[in-house]
Amino acid sequence: MAEEVLVFGAWGSPFSRRVEMALKLKGIEYKYIEEDLTNKSPSLLKYNPVHKKIPVLVHNGKPVAESLVILEYIDETWKDHPILPKDPYERANARFWAKFIDEKCLSAIFKACWGACWGEEKEHEKAEIEHEKAVKEVSELLQFLENELKEKRYFGGETVGLLDIAANTIGYWLGVFEEASGVELLTREKFPKLCNWANEFVCVTAIKENLPPRDKLIAYFRNRFGAGNASK
Template sequence: MADEVKLFAIAISPFVCRVKLALNMKGIKYQNLEEDFPNRSTQLLRYNPLHKKVPVLVHNGNPISESLVIVEYIDDVWKQVPIFPQDPYQKAVARFWVKFIDEKCIPALHNVFGNNGGEQVVAEACENLQVLENEVGVKGKRFFGGDNMDIVDIVAGFIAYWLGLMEEATQIKIFTEDKFPKLTKWSDEFVNCQVVKEILPPRSLEILPPRSLVLAYYKKRFSKG
């Protein structure tokens, strides 16, 4: 009997895209259930009553919430194309970088656009990006995970794609090739991978909104008036 896999999603969410990328990397077929926020479906509220948000993966009737928890679950259940390193030490290192990106980098970037590009918040965001600049491409690696993407690349995908949309929406540019050449090269490699292109808003328009709608979301979010 085939697995039943459903994903409660919203296309503009980078956290949903993490899960879609993990499923795509593994070649797992799933039913994409697009939510209409703020009108959450009764199913979503039943499966995630605590946070009432996406993503929620439902595997054979069992719901799993929170993007990183879902991705790790996917990696544990479907063994093909590992997302987390198999070596315990390397796995711990990957988790360290995931935590750094989620708890330091992404909040700092949001602060830049939420505070109209203030000098102090820009400096903090660039300092965090510089840490990643120093890490990616070490010893000629194509991705953070080496020659193939891993969990760090999935989480850092926010920088590769969504950061550019926020910059375009606010006309505040901090992520430039001259400042971050290795991170820019990594970003280009990431967004041009077929498994990534298939789940980003410019593609698969039958189930995802055009890029312009995602851009409009960020313009509204960071608007000052």
């Protein structure tokens, strides 16, 4: 009996694209279902009643939610092209940095790019100060990732791993955020290793095939948050 693999996602979401990247790397066939997040389908609400969010992977009728959880499920279910290291310490390390990206980096990046759009409206002077703080925070956070790369080609070593996939938000979406907002965060002068990694990462076939059009993404974020930051 053929396996049924469904992915509920949204075209511009780095989180649902993570799931597709992992499936592509492992050569797993799947059916993609685009969700309208302003009018969520009964199927999405059925399969993810707790968070009511994408992505959701449904494998032979069994749903798995949350992108990082899904990546681990994919790796444990389909053994070819492992994306988590075998060594327990290295596995724990990859999980740690993936959570670091989601829990620390993303909110700081949004604040640096769009300031008050990401939180409450504030008077201009206060927004300026908070923007500068957010830019500094992003720089500090990216430096941790720069250091973690060491001399490796990818975070996963010589092949793309779970942490690389989780870092798609840095490798592709961050450049989109920068262009949409006019804020520069990831520069080659400050972060040469991260920039080299990002260039390598987006050229991997399974990754490149699952990146949304850059121009469409930029237009989407400009339309949603405005073309600039309080600092402009």
